[in-house]
Amino acid sequence: MTTPDVGFLLLAVVAAFFANELWRVLGAVLSARLDEDGAVFAWVRMVATALVAGLVAKLVLSPSGGFALAPLWLRLGSAAAGIAAYAVGRRSLALGVATAEVALILGMVALGA
Numbered sequence: 299m300t301t302p303d304v305g306f307l308l309l310a311v312v313a314a315f316f317a318n319e320l321w322r323v324l325g326a327v328l329s330a331r332l333d334e335d336g337a338v339f340a341w342v343r344m345v346a347t348a349l350v351a352g353l354v355a356k357l358v359l360s361p362s363g364g365f366a367l368a369p370l371w372l373r374l375g376s377a378a379a380g381i382a383a384y385a386v387g388r389r390s391l392a393l394g395v396a397t398a399e400v401a402l403i404l405g406m407v408a409l410g411a
Contacts, residue, residue, distance in 0.1 A: 358377050
């Protein structure tokens with residue numbers, strides 16, 4: 299790699315960093331004025347929840363890659379186990395995700411895949 303290439307790469311990294319940081323700082327400044335219990339945050343939480351639910355549904359019902367090797371009943375069962383652990387574990391997202399993951403891995407090991 300020549301010196302001009304290194305300089306260009308360094309410039310690209312610095313420019314990308316500042317482009318990203320500009321929006322992060324602007325978001326932090328503007329969000330300080332918003333009410334956390336207001337309608338805007340309620341809407342954002344609902345949209346974020348809907349996006350996550352859609353992603354999980356797509357992964358479970360129409361997987362790709364190695365995840366597609368698991369049969370549908372195992373994917374649905376591990377998702378149900380994760381939801382149950384989330385509900386029983388005082389709405390702990392980490393517990394729900396870990397439980398679903400362990401259930402899926404153990405199921406795949408039991409199937410010999």
